[in-house]
Amino acid sequence: MPAKTKGESLVRLLNVGKAYRQPNGQVISIMENINLELRTGEIVALLGPSGSGKSTLMRIITGLVAPTSGQVLYREQPMQGLNPGAAIVFQSSALYPWLTVLENVELGLKALGEGPRSRRRKALRMIDIIGLDGFENAYPKELSGGMRQRVGFARALAVEPELLCMDEPFSALDVLTAENLRFELLDLWLEHKIPTQSILIVTHHIEEAVILADRIIVLGSNPGRVRADFPVTLPHYRDRKTPEFQATVDRIYKILTNPHVDELEELEPRPTTVASSQEPRYPLLPHVRIGSIAGLLELLEHRKEDLYRIAQELQLELDDILPIVEAAQMMELVELKEGDISVTPIGNAFIQGDIDQRKLIIRQQLLKHIRLVQQIHTFLMAKQNHRIPESLVLDILERHFTPQEAERQLNTAIDWGRYAELFGYDEPSKEIFLEVSEPEEPLSLETTAV
Numbered sequence: 001m002p003a004k005t006k007g008e009s010l011v012r013l014l015n016v017g018k019a020y021r022q023p024n025g026q027v028i029s030i031m032e033n034i035n036l037e038l039r040t041g042e043i044v045a046l047l048g049p050s051g052s053g054k055s056t057l058m059r060i061i062t063g064l065v066a067p068t069s070g071q072v073l074y075r076e077q078p079m080q081g082l083n084p085g086a087a088i089v090f091q092s093s094a095l096y097p098w099l100t101v102l103e104n105v106e107l108g109l110k111a112l113g114e115g116p117r118s119r120r121r122k123a124l125r126m127i128d129i130i131g132l133d134g135f136e137n138a139y140p141k142e143l144s145g146g147m148r149q150r151v152g153f154a155r156a157l158a159v160e161p162e163l164l165c166m167d168e169p170f171s172a173l174d175v176l177t178a179e180n181l182r183f184e185l186l187d188l189w190l191e192h193k194i195p196t197q198s199i200l201i202v203t204h205h206i207e208e209a210v211i212l213a214d215r216i217i218v219l220g221s222n223p224g225r226v227r228a229d230f231p232v233t234l235p236h237y238r239d240r241k242t243p244e245f246q247a248t249v250d251r252i253y254k255i256l257t258n259p260h261v262d263e264l265e266e267l268e269p270r271p272t273t274v275a276s277s278q279e280p281r282y283p284l285l286p287h288v289r290i291g292s293i294a295g296l297l298e299l300l301e302h303r304k305e306d307l308y309r310i311a312q313e314l315q316l317e318l319d320d321i322l323p324i325v326e327a328a329q330m331m332e333l334v335e336l337k338e339g340d341i342s343v344t345p346i347g348n349a350f351i352q353g354d355i356d357q358r359k360l361i362i363r364q365q366l367l368k369h370i371r372l373v374q375q376i377h378t379f380l381m382a383k384q385n386h387r388i389p390e391s392l393v394l395d396i397l398e399r400h401f402t403p404q405e406a407e408r409q410l411n412t413a414i415d416w417g418r419y420a421e422l423f424g425y426d427e428p429s430k431e432i433f434l435e436v437s438e439p440e441e442p443l444s445l446e447t448t449a450v
């Protein structure tokens with residue numbers, strides 16, 4: 001296999017943006033001004049919170065989705081339609097159940113117009129390389145999840161793509177199978193057993209990114225943008241226990257847990273004028289229950305610790321813990337500094353409080369910090385019967401979010417409001433109604449905080 005070239009431009013995105021028109025005519029921008037380059041000789045990992053546009057960006061790079069603005073260059077030429085050099089591996093291998101392993105692997109080659117003899121030869125070779133020797137005539141249902149994903153890899157690699165794109169390729173596999181397959185792929189890459197010139201992997205798994213990638217790109221959401229783009233220069237094969245590995249993992253955690261600070265700006269906060277002009281009107285609420293926030297706070301009591309260690313200790317993935325942390329941060333119940341998370345005095349008062357005090361604290365924090373809750377509360381106070389149809393709020397939200405996301409945002413706000421006994425939801429009439437009528441004393445932190 002010829003050695004890989006290094007540093008040639010393979011794909012270049014110039015000010016790429018993507019927007020979707022909703023059924024109500026509203027246009028929602030999901031990513032803006034993305035500038036990035038994929039070069040030969042590198043594995044690039046794309047990280048970011050759910051909904052930041054990782055999969056969409058990968059689809060734009062492979063040509064499966066067209067950008068709304070900007071340009072995509074493949075080998076410095078404007079790309080039209082599908083990227084001729086790219087192949088994609090999805091989270092689930094999406095094999096045809098009525099075809100054998102060999103026939104599934106041959107599919108991509110057939111689509112390229114390869115003759116029967118040549119495609120059989122190439123498919124058999126890739127089956128051998130990918131460790132499926134002896135399973136050529138098996139059907140997908142006879143294979144384990146790991147073996148099926150191998151077939152997905154063989155199918156993508158059989159067409160000898162210059163760029164191998166992988167959308168969370170290991171996330172549906174058990175921990176051990178995923179680890180084996182990750183290292184086998186790395187072997188194939190490092191030993192030049194596959195002709196691939198560059199690999200792009202979308203992942204939620206920070207350690208996976210640090211194990212594999214030569215470069216890590218972190219996307220931010222609402223709308224999606226590049227928040228960090230930096231090289232990982234540790235030699236392969238990387239040992240998770242080394243301080244250098246841990247430092248890289250910590251660095252990514254810090255970026256992901258500081259959604260308003262971009263590493264592109266060297267972790268300096270944006271100037272306030274810029275930040276306030278760019279601040280979304282309704283910041284995206286993470287979809288978590290107050291019970292999960294309570295659980296996190298109780299766990300953090302008397303601790304000031306690195307969020308990454310806490311996640312590790314709890315065996316939680318990034319996407320499990322970050323939304324809870326983000327919600328607690330929005331309500332000023334925890335604070336994050338340099339990746340260390342600690343409970344604020346208000347958070348402490350919550351931990352020590354009984355159920356009524358807890359509800360009161362959440363009520364105060366929601367009305368102080370959560371715009372959507374403030375807005376609903378204001379509407380309810382303004383109406384004489386203290387009831388509003390949910391469609392009133394949805395119509396406003398749909399100017400900023402997709403209909404599905406608008407509904408999720410409203411559900412989260414109602415869920416939080418209901419916990420705080422601020423408002424409730426009447427299912428038959430689809431109305432939100434005001435819960436609390438009598439005025440109340442604000443909770444004094446001096447008397448409750450410890």
Ligand SMILES: Nc1ncnc2c1ncn2[C@@H]1O[C@H](COP(=O)(O)OP(=O)(O)OP(=O)(O)O)[C@@H](O)[C@H]1O
Pocket residue numbers: 020030048049050051052053054055056057402405
């Ligand atoms: N065809 C579409 N029409 C409307 N909105 C879409 C469409 N495809 C994606 N979106 C929206 O674009 C945003 C980004 O989606 P995308 O799947 O690219 O994000 P992601 O970072 O890969 O998320 P995840 O990690 O959850 O897979 C989401 O808000 C999603 O709802």
